[in-house]
Amino acid sequence: MAKTFTIHTVGGPVEVPGTIGGIRQVLPEEQRAEFTSEVENAGLDELREVLARWAARLPSEHDxxxxxxxxxxxxxxxxxxxxxxxxxxxxxxxxxxxxxxxxxxxxxxxxxx
Structure with missing residues (x-):
């Protein structure tokens, strides 16, 4: 079973991938290089925030x-x-x-x- 986590938006909760690879996979192709660069250059203390910010950018039914x-x-x-x-x-x-x-x-x- 793939790891996921839930973010809460104005429209309601959204289940998003809970791994770096999972987030990268569902991003539009044109955003993947930027995502990879930001994740690879984030400090350990910044990584959770970086991943949450990118996960929140994923398309959802609440857009x-x-x-x-x-x-x-x-x-x-x-x-x-x-x-x-x-x-x-x-x-x-x-x-x-x-x-x-x-x-x-x-x-x-x-x-x-």
Whole structure:
């Protein structure tokens, strides 16, 4: 039985390969050399993080949910930036954060809303 581990995404848990070879095998061909180089040059203290980051990049059935979440956050960030809050002051920064939170909580930070 192949080794696997579970990562948790916005869309739900995803089972991914749990070995260097397993991850390399399911990566798109054009990413394999970069993956191999990064793994081979990682220190032992960095290897787990490197493998987890690459495993999270593997295609999954939850990619659409992840993409929607990223779009929501980017759109909310753009909207807050356009509002002109003075983020150089504690009050302005707090107001910008509150507006960002409101937009992301309500889903209004997305162009689709």
């Amino acid at each position: 659409d949910a992840e993409d929607a979440c990223v779009r929501l956050l980017k759109d909310a960030e753009d909207q807050v930036a356009a509002m002109g809050f003075d983020t150089g002051t504690p009050e302005g920064l707090a107001a910008a954060r509150a507006e960002f939170d409101r937009l992301t909580r309500t889903g209004k930070g997305t162009a689709a809303a």
